Amino acid sequence: MFTRRDLIAGAGAMGVSGLARPVSAHGAGHGSAGHGRHALAERFDQEDFDPAVLAAPETGPLPIPPLLDARQSAGKLHLTAAASRHRFAPNFPTSASYGYNGSFLGPTLRLTRGETVEIAVENRLPEMTTAHWHGLLVPAWLDGGPHNAIEPGETWSPQLAIDQAESTCWYHAHPHHATGWQVYMGLAGMLLIEDGSGERLGLPRNYGVDDIPLILQDRMFTVEGEQFFRAFPRERILGLRGDMLTVNGAISPQCSVPAGLVRLRLLNGANARNFHLYFSDGRSFHVIATDGGYIRAPAPMTGLTIAPGERFEILVDFSDGAEVQLRTRDDSLESRERLGRLSTVSPSSGNQSNQAGTMLHFRVDPSLPVAGNRVPERLVSVPRADADPVFTRRSVSLEMWPGQGGGLPGESRVTTGSGPAMSINGRRFDMDRIDFAPTLGSVEIWEIHSALMPHPFHVHGAHFRILSLDGRRPPAHLDGWKDTVLVEEHAEVVIRFDQPATRAYPFMFHCHILDHEDAEMMAQFITV
Ligand code: C2O
Ligand code: CU
Ligand code: CU
Numbered sequence: 001m002f003t004r005r006d007l008i009a010g011a012g013a014m015g016v017s018g019l020a021r022p023v024s025a026h027g028a029g030h031g032s033a034g035h036g037r038h039a040l041a042e043r044f045d046q047e048d049f050d051p052a053v054l055a056a057p058e059t060g061p062l063p064i065p066p067l068l069d070a071r072q073s074a075g076k077l078h079l080t081a082a083a084s085r086h087r088f089a090p091n092f093p094t095s096a097s098y099g100y101n102g103s104f105l106g107p108t109l110r111l112t113r114g115e116t117v118e119i120a121v122e123n124r125l126p127e128m129t130t131a132h133w134h135g136l137l138v139p140a141w142l143d144g145g146p147h148n149a150i151e152p153g154e155t156w157s158p159q160l161a162i163d164q165a166e167s168t169c170w171y172h173a174h175p176h177h178a179t180g181w182q183v184y185m186g187l188a189g190m191l192l193i194e195d196g197s198g199e200r201l202g203l204p205r206n207y208g209v210d211d212i213p214l215i216l217q218d219r220m221f222t223v224e225g226e227q228f229f230r231a232f233p234r235e236r237i238l239g240l241r242g243d244m245l246t247v248n249g250a251i252s253p254q255c256s257v258p259a260g261l262v263r264l265r266l267l268n269g270a271n272a273r274n275f276h277l278y279f280s281d282g283r284s285f286h287v288i289a290t291d292g293g294y295i296r297a298p299a300p301m302t303g304l305t306i307a308p309g310e311r312f313e314i315l316v317d318f319s320d321g322a323e324v325q326l327r328t329r330d331d332s333l334e335s336r337e338r339l340g341r342l343s344t345v346s347p348s349s350g351n352q353s354n355q356a357g358t359m360l361h362f363r364v365d366p367s368l369p370v371a372g373n374r375v376p377e378r379l380v381s382v383p384r385a386d387a388d389p390v391f392t393r394r395s396v397s398l399e400m401w402p403g404q405g406g407g408l409p410g411e412s413r414v415t416t417g418s419g420p421a422m423s424i425n426g427r428r429f430d431m432d433r434i435d436f437a438p439t440l441g442s443v444e445i446w447e448i449h450s451a452l453m454p455h456p457f458h459v460h461g462a463h464f465r466i467l468s469l470d471g472r473r474p475p476a477h478l479d480g481w482k483d484t485v486l487v488e489e490h491a492e493v494v495i496r497f498d499q500p501a502t503r504a505y506p507f508m509f510h511c512h513i514l515d516h517e518d519a520e521m522m523a524q525f526i527t528v
Pocket of ligand 2: 132133134135458459460461
């Protein structure tokens with residue numbers, strides 16, 4: 001049996017050499033926009049590393065994605081996905097990228113509960129895409145998963161009836177086998193649902209001033225400044241990780257904030273890295289919301305882990321006027337090892353791209369309007385996690401087979417070149433197979449098991465509550481409605497199935513390490 005020890009020590013043992021060094025500064029590639037995944041991937045796979053280095057990135061201002069409010073456009077929004085070139089730091093050359101209505105990432109969409117919005121997604125990319133509304137509770141045929149292909153030149157225009165609590169959701173590309181590539185290239189954006197509750201609670205809501213969207217990612221760059229994407233076995237196994245930390249498409253930028261209470265909407269849009277966030281001066285902050293909306297009461301914290309796909313909203317008090325940095329701790333398996341999370345192992349030298357670093361520099365600008373500095377005592381009422389009668393229990397095992405030469409046990413060696421196989425409950429993802437069929441309107445307990453490393457588990461079209469994490473009750477900031485949870489070893493979640501899904505249009509559930517999802521750690525359900 002392949003162990004966590006082998007996994008940590010092992011990328012080199014899988015026939016891949018030279019991957020242990022940091023790569024931002026040492027890359028191949030002469031990229032230009034408009035190439036498909038394979039062209040770029042093949043070029044990078046040649047591994048003709050160049051010893052020259054990119055200059056250290058300069059710190060520029062935090063880009064704020066434009067806000068598209070459906071109420072200001074008669075309920076119609078338009079997103080155009082296209083190839084472009086994007087500058088990640090003021091002193092960097094531009095890099096080939098994808099974006100919605102821009103060079104990288106997309107606008108923030110603001111939708112109001114009780115309204116119906118039509119979002120036209122136009123594909124001007126050189127490849128097929130889909131647009132998934134992560135966290136939105138809509139029927140599966142509108143969900144934008146792998147079954148909602150938008151071919152180049154086509155436009156997909158779902159009509160979405162918004163009926164869920166105020167929350168920070170997001171949208172991203174989700175084509176099967178290419179989600180990791182397209183999101184890495186830039187196809188992601190924030191999606192905010194409003195129902196008036198934040199306003200009633202007096203929470204900061206001046207977009208881009210004291211209510212700030214932060215899309216957290218990590219990237220590698222070649223010596224020419226191109227985004228470095230590859231799908232080698234190592235990236236498949238640990239997930240693609242970069243040594244440059246980006247926020248809204250800028251490397252460790254600077255954010256001006258008013259001298260008061262500021263709401264930060266945190267989204268982990270990275271392919272694989274968990275961010276372990278804290279402020280450089282150790283200040284505490286309050287978590288007020290997670291994936292599905294507000295939690296019961298603000299949860300005071302000094303450190304917060306956010307896994308790929310997850311969202312948290314936090315309130316931070318900047319009234320002392322001090323400069324402070326938002327930093328992340330090391331996310332390597334080795335550091336987890338040192339933290340005593342896993343069994344004993346000697347740290348390998350590799351994987352520099354999980355290192356700690358600064359994500360964002362905050363500078364207080366006294367000329368910016370201050371909304372207040374009162375943290376509410378209570379937020380909303382959230383039912384107990386075990387409030388509903390449960391129909392069924394199911395087990396979901398998130399599996400990786402890095403030692404099997406590319407196949408699952410019993411399979412012959414896979415020759416597609418797609419790297420190590422992954423599975424759920426012993427089966428690879430199959431777009432034509434339905435894995436589960438819960439009853440519409442029912443509530444089920446799913447037991448999630450993570451093999452070899454922590455996996456962020458995500459379900460489409462449903463929200464859940466966490467009953468237990470590795471045998472313990474969830475901490476306060478995770479005791480709310482979720483759609484994504486980082487499962488270290490084992491978790492129990494209670495899921496409500498309120499949205500219809502059919503054989504032609506099922507919902508996905510999968511690991512949100514995008515490279516694992518693309519390697520088929522994904523499955524489908526319908527409702528009956
Ligand atoms: Cu964030 Cu299947 O998606
Ligand atoms: Cu999703
Ligand atoms: Cu995973």
